[in-house]
Amino acid sequence: MNVHMGSWSAINLVASREVSVRLKSKAYRISTLVLLILIVGFTVVMKLISGSTSTTTIGYVGPAKALAVSWQAGAKAIGKDLTLTEVPDDAAGRKQVGDGALDALLTVKDGASSSGSPQDSFQVVVKQDADPTLRNTLNEVIKRYALDQQILSLGGDPVRIESEVATAAVDVVPLEKPHEYDPQQLALGIIAGILIYLSLMLNGQAVAQGVVEEKTSRVVELLLSAIRPWQLMAGKVLGIGAVGLLQMALVGVVGVVAGRLTGVLTISISAAAGTVIWLIVWYLLGFLMYSIVFAALGALVSRQEDVGGVVTPALMFVIVGYVIGISVLPSDPGSPLVEVLSLIPMFAPTLMPMRLGIGGVPVWEAVLSVALVMALIPALIWLSGRIYRNAVLRSGARVRLRDALRAA
Known part of the structure; x- marks a missing residue:
């Protein structure tokens, strides 16, 4: 005769055992350490990247000064840092380019006249090749210089005309204030989604593997003589979930501290x-x-080799949500597709935390997403409990899902 203990006592007993086993597991400790190293390493790399600014040194001869200053201003507008250095003559400048002291030399062509076109008057000397972005910037400066020369030849004032052109713009009146996305919040949101994805992939599958391990070793038969199937399943889920939660909280806190x-x-x-x-x-x-x-x-299933195949259909929802999130959100944080999918319970665990980290999510969407998941969980508990109860004691060949649902 089976003697079953109280529901909470049984669940707590199984959960405590899972926590103890997982915390002592070398795989768990190594995975936690790897995650911590990755998050701290990522922070350090970002610091090094943000702290390293490449400066391009441009030399110029006297007559090219005005053009060099315009080039510097144009480059600054696109985030490029140009340092200008005046050289005594063309020959000295070419020597410095050859020695690597200068990245480029802006000079006046031999025989160029002040009335000539800009492309016939100036040239850039480099050792091998010029930065394409800086070259395009200089081309725009040359075009503006050519336009100014044409305006002067017609008796106009280039400064006044450029001022009028610069201030000419259409007045855009938004009905709603657009959300401004902070790049750091965008990065935090993406990292949060990645961590949840990794945790679901690792800890989620650990639940299935633990079930198969107990089923294979016949331990489950001894456990079910004292507790009910749903209590065993609930205890296992809560135990592994608690260990995973500790891991996620630790990584999140360490990441924020390292970033600060x-x-x-x-x-x-x-x-x-x-x-x-x-x-x-x-x-x-x-x-x-x-x-x-x-x-x-x-x-x-009754073999560890079969776990991957049986859980893959469910894992696909996790993978699809993750892939959509990291591929769409960085370029389009307000994507309508991601907005809709983040409300669907199967995709919400990876997509909604990304959106919430980025910001700009209406309160009703966040509440609705949580409510839908919480509403689905009781139905999944009932359905999964039925499958688990009817299949966990059946060893040998894989139990068909239809048979597990129909068994008495």
Whole structure:
């Protein structure tokens, strides 16, 4: 005769065992360490990238000064830093270019007249090749110089005309104020989605693998003599989920601290903390939703080699959401496609935290997304519990999903 203990006591017993086993697991410790190294390493790399500014040194001879100054201003407008250095003559400038002291020399062509066209008057001397962006910038400066020369020849004032042209613009009146996306918040949102994706892939599949391991070793038969199938499934999900939550919280906090200490993360603490909190919330919702499904699917097979095949259909929703998020959001943070998919429970655990980290998500969308997932979880618990109960004690060949649902 089976003697079953209280529901919470049984769940707590299984969960405690899972937490103890996972925390002592070398694989868990290594994966946590790797994630921490990656997040800190990413922060350091971003610091080095942001701290390294490439400066291009341009030499010029006296008559080309005005054009060189215009080139410097045009380059600055596109984020390029030009340092100007006057050289005594063309020969000295060419020598400095050859020695590597100058990246380029802006000079006047031999025999050029002041009335000649710009392309016939100036030239750029480089050692091998010129930066395409800077070359295009200089071409625009030359075009403007040519236009100024034509205006002067017709008796006009180039300064006044350029001022009129520069201020000419259409007046755009938005009905709603557009959301301005902070690049750092965009990066935090993407990182949050990546962490949740990795956690669901690692910890979610660990639930299915744990079910198969107990089923193969016949331990499940001993456990089910004392507790009910749904209690065993719930305890396993909660235990592995708690360990995964600890991992995510640790990575999130270390990432924010590293970002603040290195100066890479300059957004407010409240904004960064909000992203970490949403990361934890959506990890919990996503893990609970998917892990109970993985537990049921794991009960259908009796060999570890078959786990991947049986959980792949469910994992595809996680993968698709992740791929869409990292491929669409960086170029289009307000994508309508991502907005719609982030409200669908299967895609929400990866897409919604990305959007929330970026910002600009209406409150009703965030609430609706959470509510839909929470509404789906009880139905998944009932369905998965039925599959798990009817399949976990059946060893040998893979149990068909239809048979697990119909079994008494």
